[in-house]
Amino acid sequence: MSTSHWKRIVVKVGSALIAPHQQGCSSHYLLGIAQFIATCRAQGCQVVLVSSGSVAAGKHRFPDTAEPNISLKKAMAAAGQADMMATWDKLFDFPSAQLLLTHGDLRDRDRYISIKNTIFTLLDNGLLPIINENDAVTAAKLRVGDNDNLSAMVAAAADADALIICSDVKGLYTKNPNLHEDATLIKQVSEINADIYAMAGGATSSVGTGGMLTKIEAAEKAVSHGIETMIVDGFDADTFNQLLKGQNPGTLFKPYDVPMKDLLHWMTHTSQIQGELIVENDFSADLEEHDTQLTSDDVVAVRGNFSVGDTVLVRKGDGTKLAKAKSNYSSCLLHFIADQEDREFANNAQQKTGPLISDKNIAILE
Numbered sequence: 001m002s003t004s005h006w007k008r009i010v011v012k013v014g015s016a017l018i019a020p021h022q023q024g025c026s027s028h029y030l031l032g033i034a035q036f037i038a039t040c041r042a043q044g045c046q047v048v049l050v051s052s053g054s055v056a057a058g059k060h061r062f063p064d065t066a067e068p069n070i071s072l073k074k075a076m077a078a079a080g081q082a083d084m085m086a087t088w089d090k091l092f093d094f095p096s097a098q099l100l101l102t103h104g105d106l107r108d109r110d111r112y113i114s115i116k117n118t119i120f121t122l123l124d125n126g127l128l129p130i131i132n133e134n135d136a137v138t139a140a141k142l143r144v145g146d147n148d149n150l151s152a153m154v155a156a157a158a159d160a161d162a163l164i165i166c167s168d169v170k171g172l173y174t175k176n177p178n179l180h181e182d183a184t185l186i187k188q189v190s191e192i193n194a195d196i197y198a199m200a201g202g203a204t205s206s207v208g209t210g211g212m213l214t215k216i217e218a219a220e221k222a223v224s225h226g227i228e229t230m231i232v233d234g235f236d237a238d239t240f241n242q243l244l245k246g247q248n249p250g251t252l253f254k255p256y257d258v259p260m261k262d263l264l265h266w267m268t269h270t271s272q273i274q275g276e277l278i279v280e281n282d283f284s285a286d287l288e289e290h291d292t293q294l295t296s297d298d299v300v301a302v303r304g305n306f307s308v309g310d311t312v313l314v315r316k317g318d319g320t321k322l323a324k325a326k327s328n329y330s331s332c333l334l335h336f337i338a339d340q341e342d343r344e345f346a347n348n349a350q351q352k353t354g355p356l357i358s359d360k361n362i363a364i365l366e
């Protein structure tokens with residue numbers, strides 16, 4: 001790893017670094033991170049910042065709430081977001097821009113492409129995109145829920161070379177170091193497997209979300225896109241000197257040698273399977289190469305409730321998974337078509353809407 005070889009990176013900053021005392025924002029720990037970002041940019045590396053901290057920053061505006069419920073957390077996020085942006089903005093001598101996203105935005109292919117374009121346009125014009133989840137408006141079904149996974153989705157969208165997750169611990173330990181004195185730091189992870197997940201516990205601070213578990217999930221998403229990922233200690237100013245010297249100050253997760261194709265990665269790690277289309281057992285998944293298209297005639301069963309634009313799994317009746325794809329029809333419409341005795345309705349739907357799945361929006365599973 002070396003900062004001078006990176007063309008584009010995503011830096012994720014956890015809540016404890018932004019509002020360490022939950023009395024609004026503090027620039028104490030952010031200064032070193034801001035200097036690191038400025039140095040990377042000066043070296044020609046584009047930077048996207050994913051910043052947590054809106055809830056922690058807004059908390060002090062609601063002093064009588066020891067255990068805030070979800071509505072209060074949303075209000076805290078709304079109250080703290082502007083403060084958090086203003087705190088970052090003061091530390092930079094270049095302009096920044098705010099993007100507030102939900103999983104609902106990222107898992108819709110058109111909106112995902114639009115987000116991608118906006119990030120690139122901001123970067124190409126010298127702005128620093130600062131991204132957070134839109135906590136104030138999002139609902140349970142539509143949220144990513146933690147900024148570790150959000151930062152990995154953003155890193156994939158931005159086609160980043162590296163994802164640096166700045167937290168309140170040095171990196172991944174064999175067990176939670178805040179609870180176990182004998183925990184030891186893991187310097188490098190070449191393969192994320194069940195043993196690695198078994199080391200990860202949840203957050204122990206009152207402001208963190210997800211703990212190490214969501215960071216490993218994020219690392220898994222990122223490395224499969226070919227993005228080297230690091231968990232580092234944002235409290236320690238020396239972390240950023242080490243990074244600039246090409247050293248590993250925390251835990252480094254090695255990227256895949258052969259990254260997943262972009263569309264398959266998005267279908268696997270960002271979009272969510274909302275249902276299944278079962279096709280005949282002799283159906284082959286050559287939709288991509290042969291420009292063929294799946295129609296409602298090819299489907300023998302429909303599972304789950306999905307809407308137009310949702311991602312579905314295409315599989316054979318024997319269980320073989322063939323592809324993940326965007327459905328141009330809702331499950332409701334497919335059931336209705338299947339219930340019709342004649343073909344007229346299906347033909348009309350096909351003429352109006354086109355194929356059930358087009359070759360542009362399908363990722364063949366190898």
Ligand SMILES: Nc1ncnc2c1ncn2[C@@H]1O[C@H](COP(=O)(O)OP(=O)(O)O)[C@@H](O)[C@H]1O
Pocket residue numbers: 013014015016052166167168169171172173174175176177178199200201202203204205207208209210211212213
């Ligand atoms: N194996 C582990 N190694 C390191 N930290 C761990 C581990 N398991 C759980 N943790 C917890 O994860 C916390 C970091 O996650 P979190 O609180 O969500 O921080 P952030 O706000 O930076 O996302 C640590 O402070 C620690 O309490």
Ligand SMILES: N[C@@H](CCC(=O)OP(=O)(O)O)C(=O)O
Pocket residue numbers: 013014015016051052053054055056077132133135145146147148207208209210211
């Ligand atoms: N979106 C939330 C942060 C969620 C989150 O993942 O927090 P953290 O674990 O501190 O990175 C906020 O701005 O408060």
